[in-house]
Structure formats: C-alpha cells, structure tokens
Amino acid sequence: MIKPELICPAGTPAGLRTAVDVGADAVYCGFQNATNARNFTGLNFTPEEMEKSVAYAHERGTKVLVTLNTFPPAGKFDLWKEAVDTCARIGVDAIIVADISVADYACRTYPDLRIHLSVQAAASSPEAIEYYVREFGVKRVVLPRIMTVSEIKGLVEEIPCEVETFIFGNHGLMVEGRCSLTNYVTGISTNMDGACSPAACVKYERDAADNMSTKLCGYTIDRFAPDETAGYPTICKGRYRAQCREGGYYAFEEPISLNASNMLPDLVKAGVHAFKIEGRQRSRAYVKKVVGAFREAVDSIMAGEEPKLADLVALTEGQKQTEGALKTKKWR
Amino acid sequence: MTPQPSPQRAFGGSRAFPFAPPLPLFVLRPILKRIVTKIAAENPDMFDRLGPHRHAYFLIDPVNMPFMLYLRPDPDALDFRAVSRNNQLPHVACISGTFLDLLTLMDAEQDGDALFFSRDLVVTGDTEAVVCLRNALDDVDEPIAESVADMFGAPGRMALNALRRAAETAQKRKGADQ
Structure with a gap:
C-alpha cells in the first residue's frame, strides 16, 4: 500500500513554515504574480522568500512544489519562463503547470525538473494524461474534482504517472481551468491573471437589519440574512433568481467545501499517491488545524488504525461540507 | 469612507462592554504606540504585503469593548490609538468582531475566512486593504499578543491571560444567552 503524500497550501513564508512544522510532506505555493491561480494582493512569495522557504523545508525533509498553473496570454510568456527559471535555480521539488507552453519550456530547458499537471489542466481521461506524460514527462496529475473514487481507482491502474486528489477545501469545480464567470464581471481572468x-x-454591505450583501464590481451576487453563514464572493457561488425556482438559487455551486476525511481509506486503497489540501489564500490557523488533522488521519490509516477525524466544519466555506463527486456524481 | 455605526445585531445585539479600560484613552496612546513600533521593528518585511494600503487608516472595532482602535500601518508614519466610539475618524475599512476573536485572529489561532463565514467577523469598506492587512499580520511568526504582553513582563502576561479569560467568559455567556 502506497503512503500518500500530504500536500499542503501556503500563502506566505510563515504559512509554509507552519505547514512544514505540522507535518506536511510537501507544501505548494506561488510567486507574487499572474503565474499562479491565487494571485491575490498581499499573498504569495518573492523569489527571495521562495528560496529561503525551500531551504527551510528541505532542511526538515519537506518538499516544495511551486504552482505555475495559469495560462500565459500571447506576448506575456516571459513571466512564466522567468518563473520556471527561478524554480530550477532554487531547487524546488516540482512545478505544477497547466499550460502546454509552460510544460514544454520546462521539460526542454530543465529535463530534471519534475512536472506535475495542475488540476487547472482538467485532464481526467487516460488518453489526455498519457499525452502529457509522453510529451512533457509529467510525473503526477492532479485530478479534477469531478471523479468518483472508483473512477480514480480505474484511472490509477491505466496511467503511467502518479495521481493526486483534493481531499479538503474550496469546492469550485466547474470545468477546472475553463471557468470565465468572474472574468465576465471583473474583466480579470482567473486563468490568465490568476485572480x-x-x-x-x-x-460587503450591511443594511439596517444586518443582512449582508456581497457585491462584485457593483453587482450583488448574494445576500445573507443575519443568521445565515456566508461564502466566498465568487460568481460561481452566487445566488440568483431563476424562473424555475422560488427565491434566490445557487445556480452553479453552493458555498460549501470538500471534506473527504471519511473517504481517505478508500482513496488509499485506490492507489492515490498524494492528498491535496486547498487553501493558499487561507491563514496559518487554517493550515495548522487542517494539516494537523489530516496528518493524524493519514498516519492512523497507514498504521492500520481507525483514522481519527477532527471536526473541521468551522473552517469550511459557509460552514458546510461535502464529499462531492468522490462519493457520487449526483452530489448536488 | 464615511464612518458607519458598528455592527450590533451581528454580534448578538449586546454591548455590555465588560472590559471597560481602567484608564482614559489618552493614557493608552503611548502603550499602543510602543506596541506597534515594536512589531514594526521586528517584522519590517510585513509592510511589503500591504502595498499601497500601508498609508491607509483602518478602524478595528472590538464590539464588546467601549473603544475602537485606529491603525495606520505605515512604517514611516505608524499610528495606533484607541478612539472613542463617539469620535470615529475617517478610515478606508472597518474590521469588527469580538475582542477575543480579534485577539485570536491576530495571533493566528483563528482563521479569518472561517470567522467571516460564520458572520463573527464583519468587514466593510476597502476589502483589498483588509485582505492585505490580514496577509501581512499572518506572515508574522510570533504570536503578536504574546509578544506584546512580554513587553510588559509578568504583569503584561497576567493582563493578557486575564483579558483572554474575561473574553472567553463573555463569549460563553453570549452563547448561553442565544
């Protein structure tokens, strides 16, 4: 039985140190620019911070994976090229890429630099994954959050590379890497600008009755009553009026997080090589609690014990959790 | 941003102010100044995460305290003071929550997004400025509140523990009332 690596998020150097200290096998993080899909202000790493963080992690036996998982627009490829060059220079353990031009540059320029295929590439068929392995030497694929455990098991048996699955965090699946909903409103691309x-x-606006409205570029995308939990301000998690429903309706996705705690033994049996925790935009407190909980759970499973599952619902979006497509295609 | 009244109903509609400061607000000023100066001196890189928002004024509203905090995280012109609820000054963003939540948030014991999801943390005004401030504070390794308490030696640590206990008691009482 393979012991899956625990892949943990970090949005800051302090977040990375926290993840390392609580037992991450690998930490994934990004630079302060459009080369990664969490390009938020005040978040992420300068090249100097990344270099120091890699040293900190390596001294403690933890790997660092750098997300270069956005799609370079025409004329802007140099930013991604520079990021790959930096990763190779400072000795990161792998880069996580989505775009074929980035994968092509990395594999031709740095044949020893390990490439993981990002969930943003949305590769879920053996044929698609084999293509990436054959053409770019991809060593691991991060699977889209649209597959059941049995589908994952079947895929693991068919493909010539490692498999990583999400086990906790934001559940914005859509067709990953293809979502332009926010771009439609903000003019900023999730996939090319990383935000x-x-x-x-x-x-966020409150009225006299303490209802809270979430507005994106002036458009109200949700309104929460005082006793309702809230979610992220994304179009895909917005509540809309539709003729087929009464009142507001979560037409795309609900404010909810993936929590596959209960499915970890099945995923281990399916041969998954790595478990990924989403949340580079979250705090050190989140990293500490979630990574710590899953570290304990994975270790228990590998020791043949019943996994101890911490209650993480307080950290989930909208304080709601789901096993999503891992359990059933009909999860909604 | 025009000052807005602080949230009340979002926090149970209660403003008992159980931790009324024993000293007038102007007495707190040099203490708060010393605190923010120390944090800034020990963590100079944190200001990079603030970008242009380092020049902004933030209003931090511990809703169960009789005062609010006014912060300008500018390394060249640091400002951190307690202000009266009747004298709200211009600010780009306001962050409201119970004293305990704000304290534990600052110390990376609680996750800001989780507090936001549960509606225990209310943000108004410039969201980007707030996110930058959150990320800057979250990149400080040492627990800020403990570090501040250490500045004042054993009395400081005792005061912090007392504040935490009082805030926890108030939180439990609030929970029991609901």
Whole structure:
C-alpha cells in the first residue's frame, strides 16, 4: 500500500513554515504574480522568500512544489519562463503547470525538473494524461474534482504517472481551468491573471437589519440574512433568481467545501499517491488545524488504525461540507 | 469612507462592554504606540504585503469593548490609538468582531475566512486593504499578543491571560444567552 503524500497550501513564508512544522510532506505555493491561480494582493512569495522557504523545508525533509498553473496570454510568456527559471535555480521539488507552453519550456530547458499537471489542466481521461506524460514527462496529475473514487481507482491502474486528489477545501469545480464567470464581471481572468474575484472588486454591505450583501464590481451576487453563514464572493457561488425556482438559487455551486476525511481509506486503497489540501489564500490557523488533522488521519490509516477525524466544519466555506463527486456524481 | 455605526445585531445585539479600560484613552496612546513600533521593528518585511494600503487608516472595532482602535500601518508614519466610539475618524475599512476573536485572529489561532463565514467577523469598506492587512499580520511568526504582553513582563502576561479569560467568559455567556 502506497503512503500518500500530504500536500499542503501556503500563502506566505510563515504559512509554509507552519505547514512544514505540522507535518506536511510537501507544501505548494506561488510567486507574487499572474503565474499562479491565487494571485491575490498581499499573498504569495518573492523569489527571495521562495528560496529561503525551500531551504527551510528541505532542511526538515519537506518538499516544495511551486504552482505555475495559469495560462500565459500571447506576448506575456516571459513571466512564466522567468518563473520556471527561478524554480530550477532554487531547487524546488516540482512545478505544477497547466499550460502546454509552460510544460514544454520546462521539460526542454530543465529535463530534471519534475512536472506535475495542475488540476487547472482538467485532464481526467487516460488518453489526455498519457499525452502529457509522453510529451512533457509529467510525473503526477492532479485530478479534477469531478471523479468518483472508483473512477480514480480505474484511472490509477491505466496511467503511467502518479495521481493526486483534493481531499479538503474550496469546492469550485466547474470545468477546472475553463471557468470565465468572474472574468465576465471583473474583466480579470482567473486563468490568465490568476485572480478569481480579486478583493479590489469585492464589497460587503450591511443594511439596517444586518443582512449582508456581497457585491462584485457593483453587482450583488448574494445576500445573507443575519443568521445565515456566508461564502466566498465568487460568481460561481452566487445566488440568483431563476424562473424555475422560488427565491434566490445557487445556480452553479453552493458555498460549501470538500471534506473527504471519511473517504481517505478508500482513496488509499485506490492507489492515490498524494492528498491535496486547498487553501493558499487561507491563514496559518487554517493550515495548522487542517494539516494537523489530516496528518493524524493519514498516519492512523497507514498504521492500520481507525483514522481519527477532527471536526473541521468551522473552517469550511459557509460552514458546510461535502464529499462531492468522490462519493457520487449526483452530489448536488 | 464615511464612518458607519458598528455592527450590533451581528454580534448578538449586546454591548455590555465588560472590559471597560481602567484608564482614559489618552493614557493608552503611548502603550499602543510602543506596541506597534515594536512589531514594526521586528517584522519590517510585513509592510511589503500591504502595498499601497500601508498609508491607509483602518478602524478595528472590538464590539464588546467601549473603544475602537485606529491603525495606520505605515512604517514611516505608524499610528495606533484607541478612539472613542463617539469620535470615529475617517478610515478606508472597518474590521469588527469580538475582542477575543480579534485577539485570536491576530495571533493566528483563528482563521479569518472561517470567522467571516460564520458572520463573527464583519468587514466593510476597502476589502483589498483588509485582505492585505490580514496577509501581512499572518506572515508574522510570533504570536503578536504574546509578544506584546512580554513587553510588559509578568504583569503584561497576567493582563493578557486575564483579558483572554474575561473574553472567553463573555463569549460563553453570549452563547448561553442565544
């Protein structure tokens, strides 16, 4: 039985150190620019911070994976090229890429630099994954959050690379890497600029009755009553009026997080090589609690014990959680 | 941004102010100044995460305290003071929550997004400025509140523990009332 690596998020150097200290096998993080899909203000790493962080992690036996998981627009490829060059120079353990031009540059220029295929590439068929392995030497694929455990098991048996699955965090699946909903409103691309619902476009307004409205570029995308939990200010998690429903309706997705705690033994049996925790935009407190909980759970499973599952619902979006498509295609 | 009244109903509609400061607000000024100066001196890189928002004024509203805090995280012109609720000054953003939540948030014991989801943390005004401030504070390794308490030696640590206990008691009482 393979012991899956625990892949943990970090939005700051302090976040990375926290993840390392609580037992991450690998930490993934990004630079302060459009080369990654969490390009939010005040978040992420300068090249100097990344270099120091890699040293900190390596001294403690933890890997660092750098997300270069956005799609370079025409004429802007140099930013991604520079990021790949930096990763190779400072000795990161792998880069996580989505775009074929970035994968092509990395594999031709740095044949020893390990490439993981981002969930943003949305590769879920053996044929698609084999193509990436054959053409770019991809060593691991991060699967889209649209597959059941049995589908994952079947895929693991068919493909010539490792498999990583999300086990906790934001559940904005859509067709990953293809979502332009926010771009439609903000003019900023999740996939090319790396920012879904950038904070500069977001406003929260309260009325006299303490209802809270979430606005994106002036458009109200949800309104929460005083006793309702809230979610992220993204178009895909907005509540809309539709003729087929009464009142507001979560037409795309609900404010909810993936929590696959209960499915970890099945995922281990399916041969998954790595478990990923979403949340580079979250705090050190989140990293500490979530990574710590899953570290304990994975270790228990590998020791043949019943996994101890911490209650993480307080950290989930909208304080709601789901096993999503891992359990059933009919999860909604 | 025009000052807005602070949230009340979002926090249970209660403003008992159980931790009324024993000293007038102007007495707090040099203490708060010393605190923010120390944090800034020990963590100079944190200001990079603020970008242009380092020049902004933030209003931090511990809703169960009789005062609010006024912060300008500018390394060249640091400002951190307690202000009266009747004298709200211009600010780009306001962050409201119970004293305990704000304290534990600052110390990376609680996640800001989780507090936002549960509606225990209310943000108004410039969301980007708030996110930058959150990220800057979250990149400070040492627990800020403890570090501040250490500045004042054993009495400081005792005061912090007392504040935490009082805030926890108030929180439990609030929970029992609901």
